[in-house]
Amino acid sequence: MTTKRLLVALATAWLSACGAGEDGRDGTSCTVQERADGTGHELVCADGTTVPLPEGPQGEPGTSCTATENGDGSRTIACADGTSIVIRDGTDGTDGEDGSDGEDGTSCTVTDNGDGTKTVSCEDGTSVVVADGIDGEDGTSCTLTDNGNGTADLVCTDGSRVTIPLVQCRGDFFAGDFSIGGPWQREGAADVDETTPGHDGRGAGYLRPAAVCAQDTLSQTVCIGGLHERGPLVLSLWQQTDCPGCTQETAVTIGAGTVPVALGAASDTWSEARLCVGEAGYGDAIAFALQSLSAPASCDGTGTTPGVYFDDVALEEALPLECPAVGEVRNGDFEQRLFGWQIEQSGRGLVLLELKPDGNSVLFQALDDCSEATATGLVSVPLPTTLPGAALQLRAAGMSEIEVRFNGASTGSTFTGTGSREVLTACIPDELAGNAVAVQIGLPARRSTNCTSSLPREWVVEEVRLVADPVGCP
Template structure:
């Protein structure tokens, strides 16, 4: 990096670099956790300077209280810009048990890593993972944070979870390991292009192949039968919204008629586990070419995530389910909105002529045989009669709907605590109660008011999680079912105008 304003122009090394020529030496003080003073500890987190870890003495520790209630170990460092430096990865040696894993954050970008124990055994092993740094981790002061990704259900009973991190270092990425901001590793799925990774079981097939992609070009080919599995994933570096307004994901796919396929986003860790990644979409093939657009939620902005794809054979009668994928790219889609704290709060992404927008701010876990969740471009149905609206509908008593959205918890204002507000419209006659709950642990349930009119709801968010991402859910039918009879006409529930705010009804600390 050169300082052309100096009286005698000279070149200086970017942060993290030293020597002649400039060579990466790192930015973190005490990556092995042997000096507690180098780290900021909050919420009961600790650094055991003489504790025995997997690599060397010293490790960071979050016992159940810290892990359950937003404890963190953090350090603010000066990072080089992406242009001045080289691609970097975080190398993390950790173990986590009795929880949903561990979260590694760089400012607002957060990656979730899985628990390290096998629930069926007493195994408790150290794992070392490499995490590509996204754009949010480069340039200027960056806070590096270790914490629990969210509250485990045991936190509200007798929590016994613990997170221990033996070493956290930031090192140079290997060639081809990490995409540049705005790029996808081998998004065009060229056979010799690398980037994609595959995993199979049984008779599953996962590969880069000729003539299976768009217009008979090369593409990803996945094939599996009932009892086998085939998974493919590649990395994409989502820019910050300052660099690319309203980031969205677009890719081409084609699947066997009347067969189910699943796309997820996050981090792929194990073919049999989904910790660290989240449902993006479930689609049914029709042997036709499809090219959907997915609004990327703000928690992905500035982060490196993985697009994970797989066929989902439902029975032996399905035979072979085949899925082809091609042309994965990151684009700007204005209709996705500009909020950096919650995606498309007014659901206006529905208004895109000629393009099917698949809404990813809310994760849909509904059974397509009994229920659906749809982003509607029907102003007459929206609360203000001038925008989009989210419709939840069901036509069978056995229907189950789960919806998740991730929000960036605001800071308290005086005695007013953080809150998530939304409007709902639930008909007077509703077979199955719908309620809001907090987190994956589904605590603080609150039934949505029925009556057929628009009603404003406020859900208090935990103030300890201010400045962090937190999950809010809507659930219908997740408790005792009321039968399997058809519901005719279908019940239609509407959600609109999500908002992050503060409220005098919510705790501020």
């Protein structure tokens, strides 16, 4: 055995004979803290000893990075050193367990004590007595008086008085369904019935028979704004007479106009009437007044005069080609064939569109005096400030008489033809200025009996247009 091996064996035997040594003492707890003067850090131990720690070298500047949304819920962080990483939001964690139910509340009862108080008693032994509140003072009595000018005076018994507007000016009709009558000004026998069945729900404006005869109005003021802001607009409403088999022509007066513009005939079933709003209907505080077009013959007591109901009055945007521009006749050159023209033919009357390469025209023919051949269109008459001396001009040819009527009138301007093409000018009544009104041209029936005629009536109309004729139509 070598000397090295002998020494190892002896040491091993000695350790085995002596056994394991005792555990050493616990070490002292230390922490790293910043020095009070801010010049570095030191190791501070619980036994009061401190050891200054040297500061390491300053690290290199960090790399600048930017984060970009990828639009799919992820973001890319790209750094100036060319490295990048895509990160995503983590998934939602699972819902926690429901908490335990709270304890049951205490049951209570209320007992009337008969003296104006009540006792609230609960099972936990608590109770409280509550009393009714004290009556407030009586309010002041007030009355509302309509001044007839869109305002009303509110007068109270305490001597106070205030004048209030009945309706704020709006861009459309307020309560156009007549569910409330306050916004509508009523003249004479015109009224609002808030309970009668209307076209769509309860409530309707009502021209009683006496209002029809007197042409009393139901009116409201609307702030439409300028034509360039809102137009073109259509006044839309539904109307119905109050007696079976009855009809009545109705109308509306718009703005400062003095002549009612025809809406059409109301019958004993609800029907819609639509009227293009002319130049006079645009601006601030424009009054729209519904009424009868004229007093029927029955107003003299020889027959039944119908009343008329109105409902769902509104201003709507005009449909394409529904309304002519101010100063124009709708389809006055017949390039849209007979679109916009209402044709009336009776007896041996005929209205026929003639298609020609150089422009369409319309043939009117009546083979006896009892026959009718007419066409009714629409013209938007400007205000005098826009077009002074407004007139309707026809380019036409014929041998007999042709007539032009405005706004449903029973008479109009009559022209006798020379057989050659000529220009006819019909003056438009001044009171129609600013309105879109009906214009009827053609050959109305001359009589209803003795219908024989030696000469048939015939005209060809090539164009109808609006012109200024301040000399001929002052």
